[in-house]
Amino acid sequence: MEDIWLGYAKRLQAIAATGLHYCSDGFDAERFTEIDSIAREMMRRLGQVPISHLRGLAEPHEGYATPKVDIRAAVFRDGQILLVREKRDNRWTMPGGFADIGLTAAENAVKETREEANLQVRATKLYQVRHRAKQAGDPDHRDYYKFFFLWVVSQRLV
Structure with a gap:
């Protein structure tokens, strides 16, 4: 069973990527970018791996984040x-x-x-x-x- 905090970090990162794709306001983009960075750092620390190894995450250009x-x-x-x-x-x-x-x-x-x-x-x-x-x-x-x-x-x- 997945660690609950890793699950939260993955969900936050997916919400941030989806938000970045659909937002039209510069302030919202700044907030979603910060949430994305925080979520990636959480995943890096939880998995004890470099951020460069976190491939396969939702990205803003992909639209709505899905599994x-x-x-x-x-x-x-x-x-x-x-x-x-x-x-x-x-x-x-x-x-x-x-x-x-x-x-x-x-x-x-x-x-x-x-x-x-x-x-x-x-x-x-x-x-x-x-x-x-x-x-x-x-x-x-x-x-x-x-x-x-x-x-x-x-x-x-x-």
Whole structure:
């Protein structure tokens, strides 16, 4: 479960980014910029990471701040689940990543599984959607939903 203060900082930063996008008054822009800076500093301190590592936050040019979508493929064969190594931290995970624009959630999962595991899969169903901040694990300054698809292996690519 996400730390309550990290959740507050993420919400403040999203409100600031949305406010900066829609405000037309210079004084409001100054206030929202200050709130954005404070929220980013809170996240930096809570996560003990440099601000330069806080990528993926809502930005004013994006309009209304919304969560990102992370797609994961749960690929089972003979009672075992397929895991791949994340390039970012070398930890084991199910194939997937943040959704690409222009592809459906299922198409993203197929693409990620092909790229990361060299497997061609077909969806059997969307298994679950979870809010990352409500799950166990390391804190994350980004806010996103995780879509988990169940898959059947069609073939291994050469």
